[in-house]
Amino acid sequence: MTTLPSAPWLAARPVGRTSDRAFRWATRLAALAVVAVLVLLAIQLLDSSLLTWQTFGLGFIGGTTWDPVQAVYGALPYIVGTLLSSLIALVLATPVGLLTAIFLSEVASPRVATPLIFMIELLAAIPSVVFGLWGVFVLAPFLRGTVEAWISSTLGFIPFLGGPTFGIGLFTAGVILAIMILPTIVSIAREVIRSVPGSQREAMLALGATRWEVITKAVLPYARSGIVGAVILGLGRALGETMAVTMVIGNGQAIPTHLFDQAQTIASKIATTFNEATIGIQTSSLIALGLILLVITIGLNVVARLLVWRVAGPTGGE
Amino acid sequence: MAIQAVAANRSATLLQAKAGGRRTLVDRAMRYLSFVAAIVCIIPLAAVLFFVTVRGIAAVNIDLLTKPARALGVGGGALSAILGTLQMVPLAALMAIPIGVLAGIYIHEYGSARSARVIRFAADVLVGVPSILIGIFVFTFLVLPFRQYNAFAGSVALAVIMSPVIMRTTEEVLKLVPGTLREASLALGVPRWRTTLSIVVRTALPGILTGIMLAVARAAGETAPLLFTALGSRLVNVGDLTKPMDALPLFIYVNARQPFELQNEQAWGAAFLLLVFVLTVNVLVRLRSAGTRTQ
Amino acid sequence: MLIETPPAPTEETGQPPVDGRETAGTSSPDPAAASASAEPTSVEDAAPADAPTGRVEVAGLSAYYGEFRAVRDVTLTIRPHAITAIIGPSGCGKSTFLRALNRMHEVIPKARVEGSVTLDGIDVYDREIDPVQLRRVVGMVFQRPNPFPTMSIYDNVVAGLRLTGRHRQAALDEVVERSLRRAALWDEVKDKLTANGTSLSGGQQQRLCIARVLAVDPEVILMDEPASALDPVATLRIEELMAELRQNYTIVIVTHNMQQASRVSDQTAFFTMGDDRAGYLVEADETIQIFTNPRNQLTEDYVSGRFG
Numbered sequence: 001m002t003t004l005p006s007a008p009w010l011a012a013r014p015v016g017r018t019s020d021r022a023f024r025w026a027t028r029l030a031a032l033a034v035v036a037v038l039v040l041l042a043i044q045l046l047d048s049s050l051l052t053w054q055t056f057g058l059g060f061i062g063g064t065t066w067d068p069v070q071a072v073y074g075a076l077p078y079i080v081g082t083l084l085s086s087l088i089a090l091v092l093a094t095p096v097g098l099l100t101a102i103f104l105s106e107v108a109s110p111r112v113a114t115p116l117i118f119m120i121e122l123l124a125a126i127p128s129v130v131f132g133l134w135g136v137f138v139l140a141p142f143l144r145g146t147v148e149a150w151i152s153s154t155l156g157f158i159p160f161l162g163g164p165t166f167g168i169g170l171f172t173a174g175v176i177l178a179i180m181i182l183p184t185i186v187s188i189a190r191e192v193i194r195s196v197p198g199s200q201r202e203a204m205l206a207l208g209a210t211r212w213e214v215i216t217k218a219v220l221p222y223a224r225s226g227i228v229g230a231v232i233l234g235l236g237r238a239l240g241e242t243m244a245v246t247m248v249i250g251n252g253q254a255i256p257t258h259l260f261d262q263a264q265t266i267a268s269k270i271a272t273t274f275n276e277a278t279i280g281i282q283t284s285s286l287i288a289l290g291l292i293l294l295v296i297t298i299g300l301n302v303v304a305r306l307l308v309w310r311v312a313g314p315t316g317g318e
Numbered sequence: 319m320a321i322q323a324v325a326a327n328r329s330a331t332l333l334q335a336k337a338g339g340r341r342t343l344v345d346r347a348m349r350y351l352s353f354v355a356a357i358v359c360i361i362p363l364a365a366v367l368f369f370v371t372v373r374g375i376a377a378v379n380i381d382l383l384t385k386p387a388r389a390l391g392v393g394g395g396a397l398s399a400i401l402g403t404l405q406m407v408p409l410a411a412l413m414a415i416p417i418g419v420l421a422g423i424y425i426h427e428y429g430s431a432r433s434a435r436v437i438r439f440a441a442d443v444l445v446g447v448p449s450i451l452i453g454i455f456v457f458t459f460l461v462l463p464f465r466q467y468n469a470f471a472g473s474v475a476l477a478v479i480m481s482p483v484i485m486r487t488t489e490e491v492l493k494l495v496p497g498t499l500r501e502a503s504l505a506l507g508v509p510r511w512r513t514t515l516s517i518v519v520r521t522a523l524p525g526i527l528t529g530i531m532l533a534v535a536r537a538a539g540e541t542a543p544l545l546f547t548a549l550g551s552r553l554v555n556v557g558d559l560t561k562p563m564d565a566l567p568l569f570i571y572v573n574a575r576q577p578f579e580l581q582n583e584q585a586w587g588a589a590f591l592l593l594v595f596v597l598t599v600n601v602l603v604r605l606r607s608a609g610t611r612t613q
Numbered sequence: 614m615l616i617e618t619p620p621a622p623t624e625e626t627g628q629p630p631v632d633g634r635e636t637a638g639t640s641s642p643d644p645a646a647a648s649a650s651a652e653p654t655s656v657e658d659a660a661p662a663d664a665p666t667g668r669v670e671v672a673g674l675s676a677y678y679g680e681f682r683a684v685r686d687v688t689l690t691i692r693p694h695a696i697t698a699i700i701g702p703s704g705c706g707k708s709t710f711l712r713a714l715n716r717m718h719e720v721i722p723k724a725r726v727e728g729s730v731t732l733d734g735i736d737v738y739d740r741e742i743d744p745v746q747l748r749r750v751v752g753m754v755f756q757r758p759n760p761f762p763t764m765s766i767y768d769n770v771v772a773g774l775r776l777t778g779r780h781r782q783a784a785l786d787e788v789v790e791r792s793l794r795r796a797a798l799w800d801e802v803k804d805k806l807t808a809n810g811t812s813l814s815g816g817q818q819q820r821l822c823i824a825r826v827l828a829v830d831p832e833v834i835l836m837d838e839p840a841s842a843l844d845p846v847a848t849l850r851i852e853e854l855m856a857e858l859r860q861n862y863t864i865v866i867v868t869h870n871m872q873q874a875s876r877v878s879d880q881t882a883f884f885t886m887g888d889d890r891a892g893y894l895v896e897a898d899e900t901i902q903i904f905t906n907p908r909n910q911l912t913e914d915y916v917s918g919r920f921g
Contacts, residue, residue, distance in 0.1 A: 023511035027424035030417045034482055035440040041447065041455045048458055099355035107349050108356070109722070116356055118604060123363045125600040127539025129567045130589045133574045134366050137373075137582070179362040186359065199759040203822070206717060207773035207829060208749035210345035217772070221763040233446075240448025242542040243567075247574060267450050267542070274454070274546055290451050301446045305439075328666050329733035329832050332750045333742055341776070342743070 042294065049288035051281055060288060064255060066269075068277075073285040075292060077255045081170070081263035082293070084256060085245060086238040088174025089181055094231050096178075097185030101230075104186070105193045106215050117190075124183035132247030135176045140167035140248055143175060148260055163258035170256050170263045173249040177241055181234040188233055188308060192226030193219060195312040226311030232304035240297050242267040266293045367593075374590020377583040387552040387569075393580065396588045398554040399569035405556070406469055406548060406565060407538050410476035414537075415530055417477075418484025419519075422526075425485075426492040427514055438489070441482035450542035452478050457546040469555065469563035472548025479540060480533040487529025491522040528603050535599040539592060541567035566592045666733050667693040667832035667863030669714065674728035675891075676709045676718055683709045685891035686728070689882055691833075696855060696864045698874035698900065701884035701915070706892025707867045710884070711835050714865065715751040716744040732832065749773065752826035756838040758818035760810035760825075767806040769821055773829040788828050796824035797854050816847025820854065827858075834858065836866040840873070852877050871916060875904045883912045 052060055052073060063074015100120075104113045144167030156162040196219045204218035205211075220227070250262025251272075264272075266289045277283040385395030421441075425434040453475055460471035495518050503513040519526070544550065550568035555561055566588050573585035669691035676684040684706035691697045699707045712718040713726050716737065730737050737747050760769050770789045774780060780788075789806065793799040798820040802813070810821060819839060826834060836855075840848035855864055855877055868874050874881055881904070882897035896909045907913045 017509060020509055020511045023514070024424075024428055027420045027428060030420035031424040031429070031437050031485075033417055034421050034444065034485060035437055037455075037478055037481075038440045038444045038447075041451065044455055044458050045451065048454075096355045096358050099352040100359050103349075103352035103356045107352050114608075116360065118608075119360050119363055121604065122597060122600055123359070125535065125596055126363075126366060127541070127567060127592060127596060129539070129541045129570045129574075130366065130370060130593055133570055133585055133589050134369055136574055138365070138369050182359050182362075197759075199755060199757060200761065202717070202753075202755060203759040203761070203825075204772070205720065206715065206748055206753040206755075207776065207825065208745050208747075209773075209776050210341050210745050212345040212348045213341070213776055217776070218761060221761070224763065236446055240446070240450075242448060242450045243571060247571070267448055270450055270454070271542060271545060275549070287454060290454050293448060294451055297446060297448060298443055301443055305442065327733045329750055330735055332832075333732070333735050333737070333746055335746060341745070 045287055045291045045294060049284050049291050051284035052288040055281065060285070061292065066253060066285075068279065068282050071279075071281060073281065073288075075266075075285075075289055077253060078264050078266045078269045078289060079292065080255045081249070081252070082239055082265040082267070085170055085173045085177055085249065085263070085265055086235055088171065088259075089177035089238045090231065090235055092175065092178035093182050093185055093234060097182050097230075097234070098189055098227065100182075100186050101189035101193055102215055105190050106211075106219065120183050120186055123179070124187075128180070128241060128243040129247075131176055131180060131244040135172065135244055135248040136168070139176060140172045143167060143172050147171075152260070160257070161259050163260055165260045166250065166262060168248055168250040168262060169252075169260045170249060171259050173245045173263070173265070176244050176248055177238045180241060180244060181237050184237050185230050185234040188230035189223075189227050192223045192230060192308065192312050195226075196222045223311050225307045229304040229307030229311075232300050232307065236297050236300040236304060239293065239300070240267060242271050246271045266290070370586065370589050370593050373583070373586040374593070377587030378590055379587075382584060382587045386554045387564075394552075396566070396569050396584060396591075398551060398564040399566045399588060400591070401554060401556055402469070402548070402551075402564040402568075403538060403566045406473045406476060406544075406563060407534060409470075409473040409559075410480060410537055411530070411534055413473065413477040414480035414484055414533065418481045418530075418533070419488050419526060421481070421485040422488025422492065423514060423519065426489050427518075438486070441485050444478075444482040445486070448542070449475075449479055449540055450545070453543035453546045456543065461547055466560065467547065467549035467562045468560045469548045470559040472544045472563060472565070473559070475543035475547045476537040476540060479543060480537050483533045483536065484526075484529055487532070488522075488526050491525030491529065492518060494525070495521045525607075528607060531599050531603050535596045539567055539596050541565075541571050544568055665693040668733055669833060669863065669865070670729075670731045671714075672729045672731075674710070674713060674726065674730060676706065676713050677725050677727070678721065679723040682889070682891045684713070685887060685889070685893040687894045689894060689897050691863060691865055692880060693832075693863045694859060694861065695879040696859050696866060696877055697880045697882065698878035699865065699867045699882050699884060700869070700871060700874045701892070701895075702886065703869060704892075705884045705886040707884050708837050710892070711753075711837055711865065711867050714833070714835055715748050715753055717748070717753065719744075749829045750831050751833045751835060752829065752831035753835045753837065754819070754822050754826055754839045757842045758815060758822050760813075760818050760821050762809065762811045764810055765807045766802050766810055766813070766821060769810040770824050770828050772825060792824040792828040793821075795827050795858065796820045797850065797857070798824055814847070816843050816850060819843060819847070819851060823851075823854065823858075831862065833863040833865065836864065838867055838869065841869070848873070871904075875900060883907075883909075883915060885911055885915070 056063060056073065060073065061075050061079070063072070064076045065072045065074050066077065067073075104117060108116070144165050148165040148167065148171060151161055152163075152165050200218045200222055201214050204214045209217065245265055246268035249264060249268055252262035252264055256263040270286050270290055274283070274286050277286055381393075382395040383400065384397055385393075386398040387396070388394040421437070425437050429437065456471050456475040456478065460474060461467055499521060500513055500518055503517045504510065508517070544565055544567065548565060548568070549562040550572060551562040551564045555563045570585045570588045570592065573581040573588070576582065671687055671689045671691070674684065674687045675682055687710060699710065701707055709718060714730055714737075718724050718726060726738065732747075732751065735742070737751075760766075761772060764772060767789055768775075770792050771780075771785050774785065774788060790799060790803075793802060798817060801817060802808070802821075805812075811818065813821060819842075823834075823839075840851045843851065852873065855866070858864060859879075866874075866878065878900045880897065881900045883895045883903060884892050885895050887893050896903065896907060896912045898908070902908075903912060904916050907916065
């Protein structure tokens with residue numbers, strides 16, 4: 001180091017000052033740690049499931065039997081369970097969520113909207129296991145006695161909708177998932193709708209449109225890709241949901257063929273079997289299931305965020 | 319009415335025609351329907367709160383709070399779970415807060431535009447990873463090599479979940495601190511790291527604390543990451559991180575699946591305790607930030 | 614062929630929308646009242662059926678945002694088939710006044726209006742009048758061009774028309790061509806009607822917005838600083854367009870550009886801000902008068918560039 005007089009402005013320069021450099025490195029390490037966890041996670045899942053991929057190849061994904069005794073492992077029942085339960089959730093949550101987002105951002109006055117937004121955020125804070133508890137003892141019997149009974153008796157001739165109703169099963173899991181992803185869809189859709197420029201609304205209004213027409217013909221088309229993003233993010237959340245689903249979906253091991261069948265999702269299968277798995281190939285297969293889930297979740301997440309960015313800008317969203 | 323008296327002209331004819339009863343009807347009906355949808359969103363909240371409160375309060379008694387689960391048979395309480403949560407969550411916070419806050423500072427203060435974007439993106443993806451996969455991840459690092467389920471792994475799993483959340487909220491709050499504050503401090507000769515910590519972070523502290531509290535509330539409710547790490551236990555474990563430990567969410571999960579009604583009741587009681595904690599934190603935090611916003 | 618409304622307006626029937634206005638003769642000059650007294654126009658003064666339509670009478674109009682009065686007590690007659698320019702310094706309620714004419718002002722929460730606005734004898738604020746219908750008769754062009762980005766040029770033009778039910782393709786085609794011709798845009802876009810509305814230049818986009826308004830066949834066209842976001846060449850084309858449109862429509866234009874007002878308008882109204890921060894009408898007269906021999910000192914100061 002040179003022997004310059006210590007003028008304040010010299011001291012303020014980050015280069016050369018040790019404490020500054022140390023601090024900067026500390027923060028950099030922390031940030032890299034976060035990224036590292038993600039990368040390591042992916043690598044670890046791949047590595048730990050290698051045995052399964054080597055044994056079954058990509059056929060594992062299409063395999064329909066999961067039988068530790070015979071040492072046959074296939075992911076399809078759980079992939080189908082995951083997709084179906086999430087699909088049901090989307091079908092239920094998207095219209096409700098979108099209409100709610102429209103209500104909160106376009107129709108309601110701030111005095112009405114604020115408490116509602118607050119309550120929907122509280123809904124998002126309820127732990128999954130509490131939803132599961134409520135689902136098992138309250139929602140499932142309720143659905144069994146009302147919705148499932150009705151559908152089964154009136155529409156039971158349709159193959160998918162027939163079959164015995166237990167309350168516990170695919171449908172109830174879908175309903176609970178719908179409840180859990182509502183806050184996600186509502187909050188992101190709201191952001192996206194709010195970011196539509198007022199000039200678009202004005203233009204449509206000045207042409208002689210009713211307020212609903214302004215929403216459907218100017219606001220929603222403009223926000224289209226963002227809303228799709230919101231729905232996809234909701235889907236992503238539904239796919240990864242574990243506890244509530246595990247508690248209400250039952251224990252079906254085959255590919256579900258009826259709406260009210262018991263089933264399993266990838267997450268619920270892992271949750272219920274992982275600790276009992278003693279054989280290497282079994283553990284490896286469970287982790288392989290996890291890898292499949294990871295790929296789907298991350299893929300959807302990326303796509304969704306890009307769509308939301310397009311409408312609401314890089315800081316839009318949660 | 320003045321309208322009828324006016325001589326017929328084009329404007330009069332056009333204006334007097336209704337816009338179309340159907341369009342007005344649709345407008346009103348759909349706007350009402352959107353209101354109904356909003357109410358539908360709230361119903362599950364009310365239902366969950368109602369049932370957890372009613373059944374939970376009935377089950378909360380001295381036994382639940384002070385007795386551990388019985389090793390054999392039915393009965394006892396949730397003491398091991400309560401103590402477990404009270405240990406693992408703060409420990410997780412202790413690990414996650416420095417990492418999350420420092421990482422948030424990094425991408426706000428030092429990150430170049432591109433590196434900040436990549437890191438931010440990775441954090442967002444990590445937030446979206448199913449928590450059960452994080453449980454598997456920590457299992458392979460901290461449980462498998464020792465062939466021992468342990469509470470430390472549970473805390474680490476929770477910390478992994480909390481860190482990206484804290485990081486993102488920290489960054490968002492730091493963005494709100496006016497740049498002039500930092501400039502003034504640097505102009506006075508305060509070193510950069512000191513400026514960041516003492517001036518910028520301190521100004522943003524309320525917001526950072528908010529983010530931390532929300533992350534803690536979330537971690538307290540997580541079950542899946544603990545399934546393969548801390549595992550849960552019927553024994554009271556105080557201080558031994560190398561052994562399994564129970565937690566409120568695990569307790570709820572296990573007891574909900576038991577065929578004994580007494581166990582189920584205990585699950586409701588524990589759920590009540592957990593929900594009170596989580597919702598209190600959330601309500602306080604949101605009321606506070608709503609308060610500062612209106613100021 | 615869906616008929617949504619009672620058959621009176623021709624655009625709802627199967628025929629291509631017929632031009633409802635008469636080709637204008639020149640109406641006799643009609644100096645607008647400059648005083649602040651609010652005398653409601655009596656019904657018997659309504660123009661006879663064969664006179665040009667699109668005459669707007671404003672009486673004692675005040676516009677509020679909650680408790681704050683932004684426009685105070687304006688009385689003004691807007692001549693049909695002529696261009697009326699509203700000029701004045703920024704912030705004196707010109708745009709607010711304009712938006713009170715097509716009931717866009719009341720859309721803002723807590724905004725309201727006092728006084729009366731009549732179009733060809735009809736009180737547009739009457740409870741029997743649907744604002745949705747009014748806004749077809751009184752159209753608006755905004756400061757920044759705002760074509761709908763998810764629609765093609767074609768769809769943009771017929772966006773307003775499509776609100777009132779289905780029309781035959783041929784009918785729509787004709788409206789599109791006619792509206793784009795009237796907006797002096799047809800030749801430039803006729804080969805790319807399916808291109809996105811935002812693929813045009815700024816000046817073209819604004820003419821597209823004008824065509825969009827023309828397609829619903831209004832009586833009055835309100836323009837809120839329509840050329841302020843455009844370059845001089847585009848501005849000139851808009852002004853030429855306005856001169857053509859004046860033959861068939863009543864045009865009210867808010868502009869902060871005095872030269873534009875003097876070039877383009879027949880009648881000019883000068884607004885300024887009072888001590889109560891409300892805008893009020895100082896003087897309205899033939900454009901020549903306002904710019905060469907105004908009656909009020911404030912007007913003189915403004916148009917000659919002096920500020921006091």
